[in-house]
Amino acid sequence: MNDLRIIEAALFTSASSVSESQLGKLISKPVRQVRDIMDKLILEYEDRAIEIINIEDGKYVMQVKREYGKYLKNLAPREMDTQVLRTLSVIAYHQPVIQSKVVEIRGNKAYEHIKELEAEKLISSKPQGHSKLLTTTEKFVEYFWNEEDDKYSNTEG
Amino acid sequence: MLEEPVEILLDLATRGDIDPWDIDIIEVTDKFLKKLDEMSQLDLRLSGRTLFYASMLLRMKAEGLEVEDTDDELEEVLDDIELEEEDDVKIEYPKLTPRIRRKSKRPVTLDELIKELSKAESVERRKNIKKYTDADSRIKVEKLLKIAHDERIEEKILEVEAMLDEKFKGRDYVLFSELIDCMTPSSIVYTYIPLLFLASKKAIWLEQEELYEDLYIRRRVDE
DSSP states (O other): OOHHHHHHHHHHHOSSOEEHHHHHHHHTOOHHHHHHHHHHHHHHTTTSSEEEEEEETTEEEEEEOHHHHGGGTTTSOBSSOHHHHHHHHHHHHHOSEEHHHHHHHHOTTHHHHHHHHHHTTSEEEEEETTEEEEEEOHHHHHHHOOTTOOSSOOEEO | OOOSHHHHHHHHHHHTSSOTTSOOHHHHHHHHHHHHHHSSSOOHHHHHHHHHHHHHHHHHHHHHHHHHHHHHHHHHHHHHHHHHHHHHHTOOOOOOOOOOOOOOOBOOOHHHHHHHHHHHHHHHHHHHHHHHHHHHHHHHHHHHHHHHHHTTHHHHHHHHHHHHHHHHTTOSEEEGGGGOSSOOHHHHHHHHHHHHHHHHTTSEEEEOSSTTSOOEEEEOOOO
16 A cells, blocks of 8 residues: 555544654654655645645644635534633633633533633633633634634634 | 261262252352361361362362353354355345545634624623613512501501491492592592502402592402
């Protein structure tokens, strides 16, 4: 089986980024050879709606190119639950805001949402009295900020 | 005199105390120990060997269970062989290999975040309106009760009620004018308001056949 095609299939299947070493294990080849294959594969996809990019040192992801994202809004489900997103919007608007205030607005379910958002590193908290003071993070800004004024971010995963 | 553990076991089996084909180790050991207790002379070597035999029995039983499992495996293997043979002869079963499909999820957009914020705000607004409305209505009731208290309405109601009881004796109705000695505006109001309270409590009916004419007060009979 062609190593390049195995890697292509692996990137297609994976919902998130895949590391060079993972790909190397898949085809039983050293990382150096994986890099060569990746260069070829990235070139192959240049004229497609899909792109393969090196997101951070040695990690690759296959995703829809930014310009096509806006057509797919109704096809791919959102990665964040509506209720969690609503809690995040309340935190973003009222920040810095104490947890009890968020719970007052959103109800008891907000405790679970806050935990989830903290795990995703979209919000951070520091203790304040018996409650927590919540603010959005840099990751939150990166997530929603769009430098090209394109309202729809890339479709990944 | 039984001396050897095997002899004891054989004795138990021949008496029907244990089933040699289906030995319950715990039961056998208990019976074995009981038997030893019954023996007049306690020999350490004997009890040591008893333990040894008990462990042997346990091992034999475990091996028996293992054989049963192996039998099951053997049956499965035979089944497979039979199936393969059938395959060769005539039947070709389609092999189902599900394709791997990508399950996409897209990131949330800023628009969606703002939409959710406006929804959260409208929910909050509705909650607040309800809170204030509830508080307002509570204040209104409290105010009303306070007024009723200030104006001694409760006492007046009791007075009018007692007066009506007196007047209703042997009659179907009482006229409003009968309740007032002197037709002054204040006496009309202080008699009329308690009547309204009694009517709202469903104690009486108030009826006026003609405008500006006298008011008929009737006892309300429960339907």
